[in-house]
Amino acid sequence: MNDVRIVVDGQVVDAIDPADRGLAYGDGLFETMRIHEAKVPWWDAHWARLAHGAQRLAIELPDESRIESIRDELIAHTKTGVLKLLLTRGVGGRGYAPPQYAQPTVIFSLHPLPSPPTQALRLRWCETRLAIQPLLAGIKHCNRLEQIIARSEWNDPEVDEGLLRDSEDNVVSAISANLFVLCGGTWITPPVDRCGVAGICRDWLLAHAQVEQRSLSASEVEAADLLFLCNSVRGILPVASLGTRCWQTHPQVTRLQNLLSDCGAGFAASQLPSSGDHV
């Protein structure tokens, strides 16, 4: 397995222990990171989110410098790709009580970078509602059955992504990406303190663009002037349609894509045809 490293107590080992709590309970966290020129440009942000999640779940964080050296060896010859880091609480006996002294497990895996989209995304609404659980909101934990059920709602290749609402009908995000919506000249993204994931690209946009965090209803999203999705692997993804509602690609999205392409993380500038110069 050239493209996988399993790390326990700082050592690369051959196999996952079948008693790993990641397997038993989804008792872990993960990060999915863009590799550019044999580096992970957003590593610090991913590691900070991982540390935050580990603190929330009281999972021990492994020594960062040791993990970085294993990362560097693994991606040394990777120009572009995706690096996934899975951190579990480690091996435990039967029962939910976390072991007092668990040694966490880290699994690195290398994956190809998805091709950039050749057109703006076509979305649908998911019927699956996210449960409201503030204790798990924001962090990228490994309890992802809701996302799996939502993604199983369709297999029409003409639909690229689904938008999720919570059980109180607030719009949260797409299944694998955060959502940004332009309403009345203001970019808005839903909060992630009751469900959803605080995406790294979302954080970057909150820091580098004028964005408001507030709740959005489905009808507000459908009435919006523009939408895009974003995640840390694919960057900013313009949206062409949501069900029967359509949007033209627009300079307001292109401008943010170009801003992101300047950040050094290897995101391309906009390659989509733009429909005009003004909203």
Added chain:
Amino acid sequence: MNDVRIVVDGQVVDAIDPADRGLAYGDGLFETMRIHEAKVPWWDAHWARLAHGAQRLAIELPDESRIESIRDELIAHTKTGVLKLLLTRGVGGRGYAPPQYAQPTVIFSLHPLPSPPTQALRLRWCETRLAIQPLLAGIKHCNRLEQIIARSEWNDPEVDEGLLRDSEDNVVSAISANLFVLCGGTWITPPVDRCGVAGICRDWLLAHAQVEQRSLSASEVEAADLLFLCNSVRGILPVASLGTRCWQTHPQVTRLQNLLSDCGAGFAASQLPSSGDHV
């Protein structure tokens, strides 16, 4: 690993694939079963619940007779113990979309039977609230971070179990057991259609005793005449206290314990001192 079997496509294999979706997303189900005289007396009920969960999550169910023969070989010399069966969707690539043709993974593991309690249980209320998610309620899936967080609320060895409420303040269950409450002469257990697990021992009691399923508030539980917990490994567990509220062990619980001990699953009749003959 004498006490573990990993099974893929009917074959016992050496190791868990690091790309198993159980590890990535908790994308699986489990059963924890009591072994008695080298048999699993409640196997049919556990398999039926597993099959129901697999159908809900669209996970392929492995061939039962092949799984049974691996089970029988594993527990052939086990007089008493616990057999855990973990079923995952199997290996998948990156991303939530379930692979079209995944081969599920089964992991059997053998564990010692916990000692029978020497006294009735002392409970506390958990602060952690269960999120309401009808799509996952009832089934014994592997997304268990809520239970882990709840069980991390205390490490006082004088507290045996915690009671969980949902986000709307309904009482649901204990962390690792279902809850039965005697109110005004009627045994009541909370429904499990919005959160919680439909326990096998709970099902047995619903079939063999007069029990009503309805929502319970915390104050109703505290005001109840009697409480007990139950699960398929430990049977019926009398409750001595919940916070400062105390109960005496009672013939109404002893009678159900004795009924359960007659079912052939190896549960002991009541061994606790009983305080009287009438409520």
